[in-house]
Amino acid sequence: MVPLAQGNRASEMGRVRYRVVVRGTVQGVGFRPFIYNLARDCGIAGSVLNAGQGVIVDAEGAPDAVRRFLEAVRAHPPRLARVDEVSWEALPPAGHTGFEIIASTGGAEIEALVPPDVGLCPDCARETFDPQDRHYGYPFTNCTNCGPRFTIVRELPYDRPKTSMAVFPMCPDCAREYHDPADRRFHAQPVACPVCGPAVELVDAGGKPVPGEWRRNCWDLLAEGRILALKSLGGFHLVCDAQNRDALRELRRRKGRDAKPFAVMARDPAVVERYCHLNDQERELLTSPEAPIVILKRRPGTDLPPELAPGLKTLGVMLPYTPLHFLVFTGPFDLLVMTSGNYSELPLAKENVRALAELGGIADYFLWHNREIVNRCDDSLAAVMDGEVQLLRRSRGWVPVPVRVPTGDGPVVLGIGGEMKNTFCLLKKGRAFVSQHIGELDHLEGEENLFSSLLNFQRLLDIEAEVVGYDMHPDYRSSRLARKVPAEKRYEVQHHHAHLASCLADNGLVDERAIGVILDGTGYGPDGTLWGFEIISGDCLGFKREMHLAPVPLPGGEAAVRSPWRTAVAYLLTYLGEDGDRTAGRLFGGHGLELDVVRRMLAKGFNAPPSSGCGRLFDAVAALVGVCTRSTYEGQAAIELGELVRDDAEGAKLGVYPFSIEEGTISAAGTVAGVVEDLERGVPVETIATRFHNTVLEMVREAVRRVGAATGLRTVALSGGTWQNRYLFRRARETLPLDGFRVLTHRQVPANDGGLCLGQAVIAYRRWSKECV
Structure with a gap:
């Protein structure tokens, strides 16, 4: 990069010319149209x-004009763009007389970033509902400000032939908009209309088309309590009437x-707002281009069926983010279940033919389209x-925008993630x-999803992993897959150390030492036991276990x-002996012979x-107070116990x-004894739950004070699902x-295992740097 020509020398030159490279998303x-119009x-x-x-x-151009141009490029890019760097070099003036957009090139090392999929913009929404517009009622209306990106692209540069839109030749009207620099669809790669673009189709569970207008048919089916599989941006959703209790029960049964x-x-x-509390920040998040599911507190006394979120006072809510969703909501329904299109914890269905096989036992009908989803991407x-x-799951709307971390040049490093809530980095x-x-x-399907997604990412970025960081648990599938990745170096990374490094990297502090308070369900320790309530000290290279539960x-x-309930029995017998055994019989005697087996297991080891694990302590208390004795999804007991807490000033008292x-x-011996004593005294469950949470917090504070003094x-970095x-x-x-402590929390990746891969990658990079540089 050279400084721009200034002062008298610039005026003497008359014209200057620069080759400018803009890196980022x-x-x-719409960056090229933006540049075109700005240049003019x-x-x-x-x-x-x-x-x-x-x-x-x-x-x-003239020096002052070029200077204004570059300042505007950096200061006022399109709303979906993210400019990471603008560099330039001087070239001899060539006498250019106009400005043009020319064909894309490849070949060099890929540094450009694929943008994420974003929700429907107001302009496209207006056209979709304007009877006079040619996009009226079209489920795939989009422009440079909205629509699919990551889910349709195969490789860079990002041009239509390298996306799943390549099979849809543009009609004259779309081609005119696409080539008009003054149009907001100028070089919008997914541009389409009813004449030339993808089409939606409603079929039955056997794949047979259903005659008639698809919207009205969908409304009739939903009113009958039927379950639909709807193909969205990154995969299928399973849809039913959120007010129909029978449909909700049937969906739960079929989906497992x-x-x-x-x-x-x-x-x-x-x-x-009719069903949930919604503050300004939550409203902004809900209506943002990323359009995530937002966890909101439900209003008491609403008529929402308990089957939507059993045992919870919160609800995960999102707004329509594609024209297809908006069109579905032009009918009689104002609230629909829109859950991931998969059975239990299998990968999200994304191909039409496979969806029939994978979801045929769940969905009665399929509302699909003929635009291929290249990259699966959940909400x-x-x-x-x-x-x-706080991101609890970072996917559509955020991926594949990178997290900036202050590491230098070196090999491409893969952090392959954990066993649950897996992501890779x-x-x-x-x-x-x-x-x-x-x-x-x-x-097996989960392993295949990880491997195919990794291959797609590497192809998209035109890179291959040279160093791999993976969890030290010997039985993790992700760790076995990591050993199959062709790489020069591989590093085992302890689970909770990866959490600490993830939080540090998330805050741009990869060189800093900190106290890590890592609270989660489980993680394999170097001693071969299961960790999960960890007070550690360390950095992105190493750590020391200071205190633990x-x-x-x-x-x-x-x-x-x-x-x-089994964990509750273990806590009772471990800490309260014979009294604990009697309490276990009184609380869990209904389990009969299974309780006797558990007793013998504990007696014989x-x-x-x-x-x-912190999660197991939560499990025990949740079972003791009768909130959750059987867990059907990860963290259920802890989540339901947390819902009972008095989250106000009185709770802290x-x-x-x-x-x-x-x-x-x-x-936690005294904690378990105190919970049992309160139960026997008839103390309200809400009070017990709040005191327990206060106790966990005080455990953390006291441990941190001691480690800080030593x-x-x-x-202090807080990480882990708790x-x-x-x-x-x-x-x-x-x-x-x-x-007296500075507190770091996650900002760009989840605190749960969805952020683990970032820590693995940074630790592996640090270890490689120490060995090889």
Whole structure:
């Protein structure tokens, strides 16, 4: 880069010319039309094109005009663009007389970024509902400001022939808009209309087309209580009337989803406010171009069926984000279930033919289209917690925008993620490309989804992993897959160390040491036991386990995770002895012989691996108070217990249960005794739940105070799925600073295992740097 010509020398030259490279999310967001029109306004001659590095501009004109042009490029890009860098080099004036958009080029190392899919913009929405517009009633209306991007692109540069729109030749009207620099569809690659673009079709479970107008047919079917599979941007949704209890029960039965909450889609924000509390920040998030599912507090006394979110006072809500969704809501329904189109925890269905096979036992009818989904991408999930947007699932709307981390040049590093809520990360030159939500890997289909998504990402970025970081658990499928990736170096990464590094990297602090408070369900420790309530110190290279919850045996291992009452029995017998055994008989005697088996397992230490997981402590308390004795989805007991907390000033005054810390071990003996005593005294469950949460918070505070005094560290990083608990998140951010600590939380990736891959990648990079540089 050279400085722009200035002063008298510039005026003597008369004209200057620069080759400008704009890097970032600058393809598929209307950047070339923006450059074209800006150049004309500034009197600049030359050209603009898409290339592997980004957008390249040949700009020639008067020095002041070129300066204004470059300032505007950096300061006022299109709304969906993200400019990471603008660089330039001087060239001899060529005498350009006009400005043009020229054909894209490839070949060089790819640095440009594919934009994420974004929700329907107001202009396209207006056209979709304007009877006089040629896009009236068209389910695929889009422009440079909205529509599919990541889900349809195969490789860069981002041009129509390299997307799934390549098979749809443009009609004259669409071609005219596409080639008109003054039109907002100028070079919008998914541009289409009813004449030339994709088409929607309603078919039955056998794939036979249903005659008649598709919208009216869908409304009639939903009114009858039928379940539809609707093909959206990144995969299929399963849809039914959110007010029909019979349809909800049937969907749960067919989908194998006993209690996990369903997401719903509401017609508009007014409908959302009818059922849920909605503050300004939540409204902004809900209506943003990313259009995530937002976890909202339900209004008491509404007529929503309990089958939507059993045992919860919250509801996951999103708004329509494609023309297809908006058109469905022109009928009699203002609230529809819009849940992931899969069976149980299998990958999201995305191909029409496979959807018939995979969802044929769930959906009665299929509303699909003939535009291929190249990259599967589930809906993102977010919540506003203590005034901060927290991503619980980072996928559509955010992927594949990278997380910037201050690492230098080096190899491409893959963090392959965990076993649950899997995502992977490709780290390249300080940009961490975190994948869409992959999900659970406990099925062959999950492994195939991870592997195919990784191959697609690598092709899209034109890179291959050279270094791999993976979880040290010997039985994780993700770790086995990591060993199959051809790479020069591989590094085992401890689960909770990866959480700490993820939080540090998320905050751009990869060189800083901190106290990590990592609270989650489970993670494999170097000692071969299951960790999960960890106070560690360290950085992105290494860590030390400072304090942890005392381990308690899990009778039956995974069986105890699915049956929290088993964990409750383990806590009772471990800490309260014979009194605990009598309490177990009184509370869980209905399990009969199974309770006797659990007792024998604990007595003999057979198939009862020790665990110090925070999630298991939550399981035990949730089972003791009768909130959740059988768990059908990850974190169910903890979530339902958290819903009972008094999240107000009075809740903080309810006090804590006893606990102790000796030689780095936090004992919950007094906590369990206190919970049992309150139960026997008839204390309300809400009070017990709040006191328990206060106790966990006080355990954290006391442990952090001691570790801070011993190490001198004053920065605390909070990571792990437990920190998605609103009450603990807010209270920790309130109280730890009172003890003199700076608190770091996640901002761009989830605190749960969906952010694990970022930490793995950064740790692997640091270890490679130490060994090889």
